[in-house]
Amino acid sequence: MGSNGSAQREIKKVEVTMPCRLGFHARTATRFIFFVRQFVSRIRIIKGELVVDGKSILGLLALGASWNSCLLIEVEGDDSEKASQAIETYFLYPENCDDVVR
Secondary structure: OOOOOOOOOOOOEEEOOOOOOOOOHHHHHHHHHHOOOOOOOEEEEEEEEEEEOOOHHHHHHHHHHOOEEEEEEEEOOOOHHHHHHHHHHHHHHHHHHOOOOO
């Protein structure tokens, strides 16, 4: 069979810790979604055995990600390198939370 132009894409993985004292509540989840929607890559967030779409408010809320939760983020797509680096940086700056514990 010939090539159809769809090369297998590498999945970028980033481990982060939730810096928000209240975790992914409605406001922080919405803020995160607005941030990641600038990327075309598919974003999955994993907490334990639960895997959710990183661009879905219901998915993020279903994670039950509380303060200091460890999250694995998988990014797959044309801008996965840029997106994974930006997401890692996003979680390093607690200013993205309204309720930061310092």
